[in-house]
Amino acid sequence: MDFTRRETLVIGGATAVAVALPMQAMASAVDDAINAFTGGAAVGDSGVTLDAPEIAENGNTVPIEVSAEGATAIMVLAAGNPTPGVATFNFGPLAGSQTAKTRIRLAGTQDVIAVAKMADGSFAKSQKNVKVTIGGCGG
Amino acid sequence: MAEGVRPRVKAPKSASAGEVVVLKTLISHKMESGQRKDSDGNPIPRSIINRFTCEFGGEMVIDVTMEPAISTNPYFEFEATVPQAGEFVFTWYDDDGSVYEDKQAVSVA
Numbered sequence: 645m646d647f648t649r650r651e652t653l654v655i656g657g658a659t660a661v662a663v664a665l666p667m668q669a670m671a672s673a674v675d676d677a678i679n680a681f682t683g684g685a686a687v688g689d690s691g692v693t694l695d696a697p698e699i700a701e702n703g704n705t706v707p708i709e710v711s712a713e714g715a716t717a718i719m720v721l722a723a724g725n726p727t728p729g730v731a732t733f734n735f736g737p738l739a740g741s742q743t744a745k746t747r748i749r750l751a752g753t754q755d756v757i758a759v760a761k762m763a764d765g766s767f768a769k770s771q772k773n774v775k776v777t778i779g780g781c782g783g
Numbered sequence: 784m785a786e787g788v789r790p791r792v793k794a795p796k797s798a799s800a801g802e803v804v805v806l807k808t809l810i811s812h813k814m815e816s817g818q819r820k821d822s823d824g825n826p827i828p829r830s831i832i833n834r835f836t837c838e839f840g841g842e843m844v845i846d847v848t849m850e851p852a853i854s855t856n857p858y859f860e861f862e863a864t865v866p867q868a869g870e871f872v873f874t875w876y877d878d879d880g881s882v883y884e885d886k887q888a889v890s891v892a
Contacts, residue, residue, distance in 0.1 A: 705854040722852055726818055729850035733861075736843025740803030740862030744845065747854040749816065780854075 674721055674728045678759055681719045681732075682767045691768040692718065692760035698773075703750040703780030711743040712760035712768065718742070719761075723771075724754025749780035788812050790885040792873055797890045798865040806837065806844075807860045810875050810883060816851035832857060832883075834876040840869040865889055 678687065692712035700706040710718045710733065720730040733744045742760075750756070757771040793807040810832065817829025831851055837844040844863040863871070868891040875883040 725852050727850065727852070730852040731850060732848040734843075734846040734848070736838075736845060738839050738842045738844045738864050738866070740805075740844075740864045743862060744847070745858075745860035746847075747858050749852045749854055 674723045674757065677719070677721055677728050678757075678769075681717075681759055681761070685765075685767055687759065687767045687769045689769055691715075691762065692758050692770045694720075694756065694758040694770040694772050696756050696772050696774050699775045699777070700750065701777045703752065703776040703778055705747045705780070706750050706774060706776070707745065707747050708756065709743065709745045710758045710760075711741070712758075712762070713742055714763050715742040715760040716763050717761040718744070719759045720748070721757040721759070722748065722750055722754060723757060725749070725751045730756075750774060750776045752776050752779045788877075788881075788883055790873065790875060790883050792871070792885050792887050794871055794887040795889065797892050800865070800867060800891050802865050803862050804865055804889075805860065805862055806871065807858070808835070808837070808873055808885075809856060809858045811856050812875075812877075814851070814853060814855045814857060818851065830878050832875045832877050835859060836874045837861070837863065838872045838874075839863060839865070840867075844871075865891065867891055 695709040710720060712718055717732060717734045719732045721728045722730050730748050735742050753775045755771050755773050760768045788811055790810040795804050798804050812832055815827055815830040819827045821827055829851060833849050835847045845861050871887045873885045
């Protein structure tokens with residue numbers, strides 16, 4: 645079967661769209677999760693710190709730390725996981741600081757996102773790219 | 784109930800009133816994510832701890848909603864204010880309805 649130059653271009657374009665689609669689907673899952681958390685409010689980008697290693701050898705247990713002074717809740721998302729949700733920390737009246745450390749699973753190299761809900765109702769976001777050598781999804 | 788679940792907590796035995804103390808918790812749990820498949824290719828059903836709370840004298844310190852992306856043997860480190868002598872209560876809620884609890888008394892010197 646021979647392709648004309650025009651047909652080749654069309655097929656190439658269609659393939660590029662097919663490859664790009666899953667990326668968009670993932671991005672919208674993350675946006676949906678953020679919107680559900682913020683109620684659609686604008687999200688600033690200062691006031692929350694996310695500490696994660698630049699390179700994680702083992703995606704099964706990646707140590708992270710989130711911190712946001714004056715926050716009532718911090719949500720952590722992993723943009724490249726099969727489901728983006730990781731955890732939501734709600735701080736009560738006796739929290740000594742709005743800081744928490746835990747260990748998370750990452751399926752591969754991806755962005756980790758922290759969204760903090762401040763006591764005054766505003767929101768802040770921080771994200772960090774983590775390179776994962778061995779993914780943590782058992783696949 | 785998932786097998787071999789054992790909560791461990793590291794908290795100071797005494798503190799001064801109003802002091803901010805660091806708490807570390809670890810619970811042994813396989814945290815099956817629901818994404819993995821067994822050797823026959825069948826998905827292994829999800830079985831995780833989905834919520835963790837820490838209270839002191841009935842007041843909330845931290846309440847964490849957990850998703851399958853939390854690692855095996857969930858570990859948390861956070862800070863709490865100790866207003867007076869009392870007891871920290873740590874509670875983990877399993878998908879299967881089990882509740883695991885640990886308590887740690889703190890005296891105020």
